Amino acid sequence: MKRRDFIKLSVLVCSTLASTDFLQAKEFNEDDINFSKATFDDNGAQTIIVNMYGGASQLAGNITNIDEIEQHSQNSYSYFRSISKTENGCWKEAGGDYMEKLLANGDMTLYRCCYSAIREKNNNKSHGLCTEQNQKGSFDTNGGGIVTNIAEILDSNGAIDSKTVMPFVTLDGDSNFFAPLNRPLKSYLKATTIDENLDNPYKRARWSVREWFYYTRQEREHEHYNDTDENGGFDPKFSIDMDALAQRHNPNGKIKNAFAKRADLEHFIDEIAKKQTPDLGENSYPDNKFSKKIETAIKLLHKNPDTKIVTLGTGGLGGWDDHSNARDYVTRMEGLFATLHSAMAHLKAVGKDGKINIMVFAEFGRNVNLNSANGWDHGNLQNLYVLGGKDYFSHKGVVGETIVDVTGSLNRLWLKPKQGTYWFEPISIASTLYKLYGIENPEVLTGGNFKVLNILA
């Protein structure tokens, strides 16, 4: 299952399913925002958001309740070849060993109770709406995306400006993180898309731009007319003017923006591609597409401190909508955490584990009943994994305890926060991001006073 499928669903369902409980967020007023440039500068944060589209099960990071789950589950968990508990109650075969290493090194906080009481009340376990809410950081889906809000606020407070190079990047195309406000967003604040291989479709084939008849007679007589770029070769003025004229006629919008960024991206991507990953030895990245994404994101953030947020999905590992044959989930989680473990090694190797953080979450977690198809249906409690960012995060290890809620009805077996334990609504992730980037009163954006996670001072 691909990330795009899930983000796209949200567009359809949001209009009919918007919660009535939270109608105050909408578009924020700049005057209502308390922005601290000092916090923004001190943190100097750069974030990689990893979205586990489809709704990943929380069990990899939490099998503390597995015995009770097994008692009540429709199908037996013996379906999985092996379920071993690690020291902190993680699923050893599903990335648990890597989680333990990250926890032991103080590189990660594993939150086990990202739970939504509000969705429970509203009977909402829909991919589309939950994804949209999480990515907009509000139960009111009328507003803009988290990244859009941050972009506007940083810009209006002079923290970034038109000289900032690619402040927001996605490796997975458009998503609700970048959902627009009703007012137009300045071109340089819009997200730029790249791919993990740093393919460069932005580049126009030289021969197609340097047709001899594009050059004037005078240009053809220039000494460097036949030379390569390195030796002074140049594009014909006709082609350059062609771009300019077309852009004068192109109406404002995404296509004009894409054309505007094309030439810059052509060079930017080449520059990133030249950047080498240090030798990570035994911590080197596993060979999969998701690893390439994370590696590329870190190379990009390292090379370009102007980039503040990069979003990506877990494409390459597979989707997380494990309604059936969930055995693959184990392999996927192992691949995910092997990669995250390498990513931390990469960050340390380039001295960026203080500034760059990685947040990993989904639209929701899953039901823990192993259903008739040996899968899990939608749930309402998930894990949040926060890595790195050690200059501003004080990692807490494992946070939160769960209990099993046995409803007695078919296929309705849930994990829920244990009474008195630390838990939070998924919107708290947005609150934390806002705070991290200097917004002192995130409640104005989230439409509710959702707690800022306890790792942020």
Place this chain on the structure above:
Amino acid sequence: MQKRFLNYLFTIILAFLLLGCGGATNSATNGSTINEGNSNSDSSNNNANDEFSKTEYKGLVFYHKNLPSSNYKLEQVDNNTFNSLSGAQKLKVANKLLNTLYFGYPLKELKEKIASGTFISDIQNGLNVDSTDREWLENYILNDDIFRQYTSRYYLPQVNTILARFYAAKKLDKYYYENWVAYTLTQTIMFSPAYELTNTHTPDISNVYNHLVNMLEVDSGMRFITYVHMMSEDNWRRFRSPEDNGREMLEIYLQDANDSHVPLAGQALKNWSLNEDGDTLEVGLNKNTKPIHLFGKTIYTGEDFYRELVKSSAFTRGVTNRLVAFFFPNKTAQERADIASKIVSSKPETWQDILTQIIFSKEYLLNNHRAQSAEETFFSLAKKMDYRVKRDSILRFREALDSMHQAAMKYKLGKIERVPLDTLSFAYYHKFIRMSVLLKHADASQTNHDAWSYSGWQDSFVDFDKFSNDSRDDVVSLRGLVNYLFETILGRDAKEDEQQFFKSHMIEQRDGKELFKSEFNIFVTRDDPQDEEKRRRDNKLRIVISVLDYISRLSETYSQMEVK
């Protein structure tokens, strides 16, 4: 043919009944439904006295004739409306309509059709009439000499064939339209074959698509088509557990995301599962016997669930919303709801009732703007430009769609964002249209269908008789050629600054006159007539390439604009 297919469908239904998936008797435990008094089933209202549509199963009417356009509630562009537009507006509207249908005509032919005064009704009526030689067409697109036939699933041959059909079809007729409807539906969340999933298999692509075409051909109603699709293995490979399938069917077709309905659907579907062995749909005999209250009815089995789902009034609203969102992505939620309400009030019972109503509407043809899909751009350009494909061109197009994130039939939830315009996706879109279409000129002397130079637009596209020119006036002739290219591709003349741009590069002052520079001189004279013809052709080619390159950099090329 119709009777044969009808029998085939009955066989499917009977098979389900005999396998215990449905309830053929009236006993509650065998899966009948009890109406709880909510009159939410309106599926059999329209044609109650119509002999044709009396074939039904528990209130689910199988066949419906398309509504006459006079029944449409969404205001339509008719001949009068169209004819009252300015010449430039007519061209834009005509292009918008044809591009939407992945079709196009060379400029001269299009102008003649517009001038007839019956352009709209001719197109619309044509969609109801069979005029394609289907046997020829189907053989042609499977001809390995013309379209390379791949056997490996890696190359997704099923998608290639479907795309090749749109390129090869010569007439905008009933068969073409049924294919277009099927293609449109398979791009949406409702019928996407979802070949990206590990559980799906490439034959699912042709199964979903071809079943749609076959059922449309015999006037099957949209409820019946959906009912058959939901119960298919193809659909179960997409949504694979009772709770998953039940949830998604409710959400996709009814836009019902109430989680409390999901366990009810799961209960009704409890004996349905996708067996890991070959990803096979397996329906057990341990069907549900407890009454379940859904859709204002009491249902029992999975078959009850699917049947009553499509019979419910929320179905029409749900599927209409899906299609309105697909064609009007930039309208506000309220505007989309208003459009959908009008369509629903016309009581559509076929997919054509919704789709035809949309694409001939004023709201769509005059007031809508959106990014144009790559299929709309490519297929229409191919027809307008006399574009010749080489053996693997369609495969390359299919791959390019993937890069643009507009892949056909790939995504689990369809193309909800039909034309992604993030910088990377658009860069691939622009690259394909620029390099593989607009700047791709076919070498007339090339006869090898595998050769790179075989594909591209042909010289006939820019024959001297296609644009106004005067060998005594270079400036007028350049202007004529530029305008011809603009009108063909964009449906408008070049603006004055655009004309000046090309003029300043291609015309020079010589002997006190404004004349073509030598490399652009389309009237060059030589003693040798063959040499002269070649030079004229080459010089014209340079102008055409330059203008088309500029056009490739305009957002209009990738957009359907409002016609103001």
